[in-house]
Amino acid sequence: MNQQSIEAYDLPQRVASYDADMDLMHPNRSKMVRVALQILPFVGTAPLWALDLGVGTGYFSKQFLACFPNSRVLAIDGARLMVDLAKARLGDAAARVDFRIDDFRNLKRAAAELPAFDVVFSSYALHHLSGADKQSVVGQALDLLKPGGWFVNADLVVADSPDIEARIQEVRVNGIVERACGKDERFRDASTTRRYLDELEANEHDQPLAMSVDLEILRRAGLRSASALWLEHREVVCAGHR
Numbered sequence: 001m002n003q004q005s006i007e008a009y010d011l012p013q014r015v016a017s018y019d020a021d022m023d024l025m026h027p028n029r030s031k032m033v034r035v036a037l038q039i040l041p042f043v044g045t046a047p048l049w050a051l052d053l054g055v056g057t058g059y060f061s062k063q064f065l066a067c068f069p070n071s072r073v074l075a076i077d078g079a080r081l082m083v084d085l086a087k088a089r090l091g092d093a094a095a096r097v098d099f100r101i102d103d104f105r106n107l108k109r110a111a112a113e114l115p116a117f118d119v120v121f122s123s124y125a126l127h128h129l130s131g132a133d134k135q136s137v138v139g140q141a142l143d144l145l146k147p148g149g150w151f152v153n154a155d156l157v158v159a160d161s162p163d164i165e166a167r168i169q170e171v172r173v174n175g176i177v178e179r180a181c182g183k184d185e186r187f188r189d190a191s192t193t194r195r196y197l198d199e200l201e202a203n204e205h206d207q208p209l210a211m212s213v214d215l216e217i218l219r220r221a222g223l224r225s226a227s228a229l230w231l232e233h234r235e236v237v238c239a240g241h242r
Contacts, residue, residue, distance in 0.1 A: 035229055076110050
């Protein structure tokens with residue numbers, strides 16, 4: 001995440017509403033994490049060592065540790081307040097997590113002198129990076145993976161066609177308004193919702209890419225068999241192995 005994105009996620013009001021907002025704006029989050037975990041070819045008892053890029057409130061790490069109860073996670077995020085929330089979410093499982101507050105664009109520094117990882121995963125974080133930064137981060141992550149290790153990413157993309165993207169955005173806004181049920185002034189109707197989303201994404205420096213571009217970045221970074229496992233509108237789960 002760049003500095004603008006880190007600062008946007010290190011504000012008390014943003015952290016306080018983050019998970020509730022995710023339920024409204026990204027109702028597929030739980031499904032995306034399930035898809036990401038299902039593709040990993042490890043038995044549940046495996047003592048895996050994993051890296052969470054942009055741990056946020058710890059949603060993915062919590063599911064990973066439940067799925068692989070003998071595993072440990074290195075969780076990196078630049079926003080201290082988000083990391084504090086992740087620790088609270090994880091509860092006793094936080095004892096199996098090494099939390100590091102750092103900019104994951106400098107991943108090799110943040111993970112210096114640590115053993116190679118079996119898995120690198122991320123969710124709703126890498127779309128804050130430019131294409132060049134994303135390729136650099138993925139490349140650094142792959143250098144830290146064991147041979148045969150897996151990389152999985154649940155994130156946002158844009159459509160190749162502007163017309164399709166416009167229609168996806170309409171579906172997105174209508175869904176948020178429906179789920180909000182008039183209980184949140186930010187999402188009272190389509191116009192207020194669109195305005196809020198535009199301001200939020202500008203403030204957080206969102207820059208999602210087309211899925212085809214994302215996959216090409218993963219391949220250029222060195223990820224073998226980079227593929228999209230699941231796609232719905234603007235949300236995608238991609239994976240591959242070293």
